[in-house]
Amino acid sequence: MQANERTRPLRVGVAGLGRLGRRHALNLAYRVPGATLAAACSPLDGDLAWAHEAIPEARQYRDYAGLLADATVDAVWLVTPSALHAQQVVAALHAGKHVFCEKPLSLDVAECERVVDEARRFSGQQVTIGFMRRFDPSYHDAFSKLGAGAIGRPFLVRSQTCDLNDPDGFFVRFAPGSGGIFLDCTVHDIDVARWLLGKPRATRVFAAGTVALHEGLREFGDVDNGVAICEFEGGKLAMFYASRTMAHGNDTSSEVIGTAGALAIGHAPRANRVEIYDMHGMRSECTPTFFDRFEEAFLVEAQAFVAAVRAREGGETEDAAAGAGQGATLEDALEATRIGCALRESLRMGQAVTL
Amino acid sequence: MQANERTRPLRVGVAGLGRLGRRHALNLAYRVPGATLAAACSPLDGDLAWAHEAIPEARQYRDYAGLLADATVDAVWLVTPSALHAQQVVAALHAGKHVFCEKPLSLDVAECERVVDEARRFSGQQVTIGFMRRFDPSYHDAFSKLGAGAIGRPFLVRSQTCDLNDPDGFFVRFAPGSGGIFLDCTVHDIDVARWLLGKPRATRVFAAGTVALHEGLREFGDVDNGVAICEFEGGKLAMFYASRTMAHGNDTSSEVIGTAGALAIGHAPRANRVEIYDMHGMRSECTPTFFDRFEEAFLVEAQAFVAAVRAREGGETEDAAAGAGQGATLEDALEATRIGCALRESLRMGQAVTL
Amino acid sequence: MQANERTRPLRVGVAGLGRLGRRHALNLAYRVPGATLAAACSPLDGDLAWAHEAIPEARQYRDYAGLLADATVDAVWLVTPSALHAQQVVAALHAGKHVFCEKPLSLDVAECERVVDEARRFSGQQVTIGFMRRFDPSYHDAFSKLGAGAIGRPFLVRSQTCDLNDPDGFFVRFAPGSGGIFLDCTVHDIDVARWLLGKPRATRVFAAGTVALHEGLREFGDVDNGVAICEFEGGKLAMFYASRTMAHGNDTSSEVIGTAGALAIGHAPRANRVEIYDMHGMRSECTPTFFDRFEEAFLVEAQAFVAAVRAREGGETEDAAAGAGQGATLEDALEATRIGCALRESLRMGQAVTL
Amino acid sequence: MQANERTRPLRVGVAGLGRLGRRHALNLAYRVPGATLAAACSPLDGDLAWAHEAIPEARQYRDYAGLLADATVDAVWLVTPSALHAQQVVAALHAGKHVFCEKPLSLDVAECERVVDEARRFSGQQVTIGFMRRFDPSYHDAFSKLGAGAIGRPFLVRSQTCDLNDPDGFFVRFAPGSGGIFLDCTVHDIDVARWLLGKPRATRVFAAGTVALHEGLREFGDVDNGVAICEFEGGKLAMFYASRTMAHGNDTSSEVIGTAGALAIGHAPRANRVEIYDMHGMRSECTPTFFDRFEEAFLVEAQAFVAAVRAREGGETEDAAAGAGQGATLEDALEATRIGCALRESLRMGQAVTL
Known part of the structure; x- marks a missing residue:
């Protein structure tokens, strides 16, 4: 404050x-x-x-x-x-x-x-x-720890943006304008990866995906679950996962792996500090939406x-x-869009795309 | 908002x-x-x-x-x-x-x-x-779940207030005026227990304690670690633990046990959503103080x-x-003080105190 | 092997x-x-x-x-x-x-x-x-860490034996011969506390309890949920909890607190390494019985x-x-029985019992 | 037994x-x-x-x-x-x-x-x-839950085989005969993915990798960290990660995502049920090797x-x-080798490989 x-x-x-x-x-x-x-x-x-x-x-x-x-x-x-x-x-x-x-x-x-x-x-x-x-306190803490050398040299980021399923598939209507799952969701993970890895230049991407529930996406060439790999210069790597069909909530998490350790951010999407013990076992409720998270x-x-x-x-x-x-910055946004577009192209072509 | x-x-x-x-x-x-x-x-x-x-x-x-x-x-x-x-x-x-x-x-x-x-x-x-x-979102969530019958009839609360050790023992100076560990720390747990159990009347308490690190407390009849049991009418119970000597942070948690389940609030005092993986294993940093928590x-x-x-x-x-x-309310505060004073008396006498 | x-x-x-x-x-x-x-x-x-x-x-x-x-x-x-x-x-x-x-x-x-x-x-x-x-690998690991000074001087043990509720209350039949919940269940926690604290001599105990579900226990002076405090010489302490009415499984855990840290054993009674993510949140199933645990x-x-x-x-x-x-050893068993009997007496008398 | x-x-x-x-x-x-x-x-x-x-x-x-x-x-x-x-x-x-x-x-x-x-x-x-x-109790439990429809139709597996780093890089000597990281490590994940997804036929793979620590691997075209995507018929997918450079232990885990939920197996590689609370926070030690796990x-x-x-x-x-x-079965082994070889080829070519 x-x-x-x-x-x-x-x-x-x-x-x-x-x-x-x-x-x-x-x-x-x-x-x-x-x-x-x-x-x-x-x-x-x-x-x-x-x-x-x-x-x-x-x-x-x-x-x-x-x-x-x-x-x-x-x-x-x-x-x-x-x-x-x-x-x-x-x-x-x-x-x-x-x-x-x-x-x-x-x-x-x-x-x-x-x-x-x-x-x-x-x-x-x-x-x-x-x-x-970048402003979430946990992401920021991880970023600071990286800067302090807590895990050596970071070389791999795994990051996901997974939304609670909307059974009505309301978002399908917006599919034409959203740019597809990689430009709409994964763009966050792309920015996280670049940010945590020191803004290396992306060199090659590959993406794949599937329609698990929302058939209406097919006509737009979009998917409701997408996976991707992004290679950066200097041997750095990222893996991405985006989903619109989670049953348990908004599950946004990232992990950065270095030569001397790893940091995970948001691995368990618990809504708060309450744990429930009942006939179903031990459980935590999850953050329903990215607003809550x-x-x-x-x-x-x-x-x-x-x-x-x-x-x-x-x-x-x-x-x-x-x-x-x-x-x-605007440059960060440009790079995120560049990589997101390459992922979309890779999904369509079924081949790796070189940037 | x-x-x-x-x-x-x-x-x-x-x-x-x-x-x-x-x-x-x-x-x-x-x-x-x-x-x-x-x-x-x-x-x-x-x-x-x-x-x-x-x-x-x-x-x-x-x-x-x-x-x-x-x-x-x-x-x-x-x-x-x-x-x-x-x-x-x-x-x-x-x-x-x-x-x-x-x-x-x-x-x-x-x-x-x-x-x-x-x-x-x-x-x-x-x-x-x-x-x-009572206003912490997790405590409030647990309170709401109790009201909705999530764990049947609640009958036991376990609650603790455990502070990070201050190696300088600065707080020892304030021991004379603090009322002792039960009136200073456990009073929160007493209020939580009463609140979560439906404000039953306390009938008997027993307390014990030890000086683990801060010898200066002895002259005031105070301890740096205290444990207690509180019996309420209707067969309801509470167990309390208070400590001023934690190595890992402020570890404030509560648990309420009912006839059909249990709820734990704040069991793991994680500071945020970051997990660190290194040669020491997997770890989370802890909330250092009650301000942070x-x-x-x-x-x-x-x-x-x-x-x-x-x-x-x-x-x-x-x-x-x-x-x-x-x-x-003021009545809640009165009851918390009444039980806290009885705990202090029990600690001094080595006997259960009937209210 | x-x-x-x-x-x-x-x-x-x-x-x-x-x-x-x-x-x-x-x-x-x-x-x-x-x-x-x-x-x-x-x-x-x-x-x-x-x-x-x-x-x-x-x-x-x-x-x-x-x-x-x-x-x-x-x-x-x-x-x-x-x-x-x-x-x-x-x-x-x-x-x-x-x-x-x-x-x-x-x-x-x-x-x-x-x-x-x-x-x-x-x-x-x-x-x-x-x-x-004492032979469970996790308890044994904690015992070894204590011996290596991992948490300084241990002074407090919290330990519980909580069984899955048997809705038929079959165990009520055996209540007359079991010695009551403290001699039947807590005796394990007593032994754990003595073992982890270096076998100090118990000096005073207090116990309380309640019948949450199994009314049939009342005629034997027994309870289905019991709580207790045990004081040992040298300012060491233990808190015990025993229950026969858990909804989620056998929840046996212990915690030992020292001057430089704490160790928890079995805090989350997860049955295995599987986590389930579904509309109820994230959960782990629990060990149903002490056999499984x-x-x-x-x-x-x-x-x-x-x-x-x-x-x-x-x-x-x-x-x-x-x-x-x-x-x-036999001496350990004698001490566990001595403390367990004192707890039973304390429950009956509503007063602390000096050993 | x-x-x-x-x-x-x-x-x-x-x-x-x-x-x-x-x-x-x-x-x-x-x-x-x-x-x-x-x-x-x-x-x-x-x-x-x-x-x-x-x-x-x-x-x-x-x-x-x-x-x-x-x-x-x-x-x-x-x-x-x-x-x-x-x-x-x-x-x-x-x-x-x-x-x-x-x-x-x-x-x-x-x-x-x-x-x-x-x-x-x-x-x-x-x-x-x-x-x-397949015989690990947790993997087996997940397999059984899938069979019972616990998470709807499974369509995505994420699986990793990550070994504790050997600072001596002893394994580099065996690199020529190991077939590379995908045939040596990921082959387990391939089998897990096929097993959990109902043995679908693989159609396309893409792999990338990096040498984070063990430069000696370069001459064999091998890497010490590899990532991969595998597409199966019917819109099923798998993501793999293999590493030989973990700082915290053997971290082998898998996750299967379905249309109505997800199951994670071994997400936190805790060695046992002990948690340590000290000045570094809360931590669990990790399984050092796959033998332990x-x-x-x-x-x-x-x-x-x-x-x-x-x-x-x-x-x-x-x-x-x-x-x-x-x-x-032998057929399972054949398929795992077929996919593993395709991953190795993809790593070498920098392009997706169609099976």
Whole structure:
């Protein structure tokens, strides 16, 4: 908690008030010292009605241009549909705003590259992509231990994003726009692997998958369970697993293996510290969704963004500012998309893809 | 998170700015929607200097009378030395304030009884004693499961409060005023046992203890490791363990056993979701202090207090208001002190004590 | 496994072929190198018919005197009703046999003392009482770690014997002869506590209990859940819990706390290494009975007995011989009974009992 | 334990008395009811000297032909160098013996196929390949639960064989003959995956690897850490991980994921039921080697082999006989080798390999 902030708070405008957008909005409004939620933007009546009740202090905008034109907004927080992210990031930079953008930056590598190029011209502004696992206290602890040499040289990451099955398969409708399981889910694991392994360059990937339950995915060439291997330069490796059909909950975990030990993060997806002993044995209930699992990460992420902006304003170098936030940069987002697209291609071709 | 709070926030004044007081102050200032930290009170220069930096919005008072005289303060939050609690609660009630008071209410049963009697005259004001475990999400989950009949009829609680050893034995200095290990530590477990078992009346206790490391405790008749049994009416039982000499961290856990199952809360005091695999085996680091273990409980506790005041103001019955907060009442605090004193007496006498 | 045994095998005669007796018989017949099952004794037709099929090599006796008269039997293995143990041990010693006797030696302290006195005259013969936990690999590992100073000076043991509930309450019938829950179940924990704490002398005990499910126990002054505290000289302590009403299985565990750490043995009663993830969460099935939990201990116990006899025959001192087996001596059994009886008395009187 | 075996014991001759061979020999000699260790064969003086002491009842042979010529030997137990397995299996069949053969059958697919073809002519004789995990109680429990539909339709297996690092890299010397990490280690996981998934046909594999510590492997095209994906018909999948560089012990685990749940086997490689709490946190020591992890599996495997022979002799169909043993058949061994060779090829080529 940053308590001794005496400067004017960072005034944030949230764009997008869906389920995740509302969570970000509430965090920014009530739980991030040094920030205020100055504005909220959504084209939907329902969203604005919610905002009226839940975040009454925030000015409301129906269109993004209006939000950008609000001179009292220092930073925009994009929780909009993925297809809009890239152009909205660029527009925000042109409007002089700092930007937080939910992942993915874009499902298209070339578009990611354009944003990266464009952003080079706005080096005074903070841009962070929302790979929130980096801010989860456990992931962060593992990252720190790696830095301290706790397990020697890390060379292998195993990481998974497994969601509780939705029997209604509601997500199948969004399959066409999601980019497929590797770009929608595994992109988190790709970022984790790169982050924990020191950002090596990926050289080759292979992916496979299956439809276990949701037949509707077949027409989009998508799967509900995917596995993948990613080779990096320097002999580093990653294995990924993504699933939308878990029976027990959201089971997101990662493991990093080094020459002198290994660290596992989130191996057992226990919901809390309660254990139940009954005729079925001993059990722990599991985190149902990624919201439950990463609630604290979303909050820390917002606090870190504020700290990164402050560091930048305080004249710290870009590196220090990046360090303050430890968030994913546009370059990180580009690489995650590049690898995710290669995985999707590998799944389709049945062959390894060289990057 | 209570987000749709449209009424004027509850204006809280904190009394006491030691380590725990500061934590409460920061929560109330920045993390409890519906509350503002209006004032802070401490006789110590250092505390007020901290407040000037960390909670600049709060008016400062050097004496408690000044705080009570502040008409813009709706509720006082007592994190003062234990010996002052009882009189400060009564004074706050007379001043028309709602009261949150850290445990213990008093180390003296008669004094607790006087406060209970006095408070009966102020039924419109909320008084909550800070047994924070009731607000820990895991304890609360277990409590809910009990209510749903998950383990049949609960009849036995085992509960422990075990602190990381302080090699300097700094706490020995405070032994004379702490009331001894059972009134200082086990009082939490007593409250948990009563809460989880449906508030049965205690009928007999037995306690024993030993000095494992801190010889300085002997002159005060205190121990650094204590064990106890408490019998309740209706054949209910509790076992307690308290220690100040743990090597691995703060290990606070409870277990409730019923006729159709059992629930354990916090059995493994893991600090987070990281597991380390190295030449020493597989391990998890542990929560070092109760601050780390109960950080979220302290926050939820404050949110619940606000909700309880709101419920009361909203004309809900006392029962509903109590339910809103689920916090410990003055009567709960009296009973915890009564049992804790009996344990201390049993330790001294080497015999069971009938209540 | 002791493979290089070139001497004549130790010829063992088992007395008692109930459920546990059969298990011992099969171990001795087929799984203990250096031993042969030479004879088996039971007055029951069914037992002898079982023996005819399962252990055909063993000579059969209907009465214990016949077994003792068999000159080819080197050692007797008593798995007979508890009430017979004491006299049968003495008779075996007089007959020149080594003796293994299942716990308890006797429910009567004076009778235990008579056996101890008598046995002093037969110092060349091995007598081991079957506290099998000492031979469980995990208990043994903890014992070794204690000896190596892993947790400093141990001063507190918490230990429990909790059985899966038998809804038929079949065991209620045996309540009159079992000595009650503390002499039947806790006696194991008493032995564990003494063993792990270095055999200190008990000075005071307190016990309490409740009938959670099996009302039929009340007429015998027994309970189905009992808790107890035992104080030893030198400031050492033990806490015990015994239950016959567990919903999840046999949950036998112990914990020893020292000045520099703690060891837990069997904290989670998992049946094996399988974890199940389904709509109820993550779970492990539990060991249903003590047979399942201690199957290996019963086998190691028998191997250790053979080694102890061999060590004795090899001219090693009594101490070395005892070390070879690490089994409980008659003196250990006497102390366990003495403490167990005091617990029973404390339960009845509602007061602490000084030993 | 099969205790009511009244027929003549199965007389087994062990070939190969290295570390694993000795363990099998001792099991067969002392711990498998219904079997006797009739003979032992090794060309090495040291082995035979060991046998003289440890298994004195076994006749000794220096050459395999002598063992086969021993008419009192019913079954041979091959724990010889892998390069000899195929020819020794065939020779044993021609000599009329039942055969147990340690894995791998052969590193060469064509040779495996020749053995399969040849063995078809000896349908009255039992041949089992030593994939011992099938007999580990936890793996077996998972297999049974799958059969009972506990997790719906299984479609994905993740399985790993990770060995404690040998800092001396002694195994590098054997790299030329081991077939590489996938044929030496992953072959177990391949068999587990096929077994748990219902023996689907593999269609495509991809493998990658790295040398983390043992540079000497590079000249043989081998790695000390390998990862792989295997696709099966029907949309079934497997992911494999093999390592020779673990810091914490032998970490062998598997997981099977189905449409209604998942089962994990051996997720935490705890050595026993002891947990240590000290300044480093909470920890469990790990199984150092596969001997420690699978000690019981090796024993059950031998018992199951005897049962399979008995079932066969008792006129049961081949299927029933196979069921009795549940051991891997020659066909299973062929498939494991086929997939393992494809993984090795994929590692070398950097491309997926279609089977």
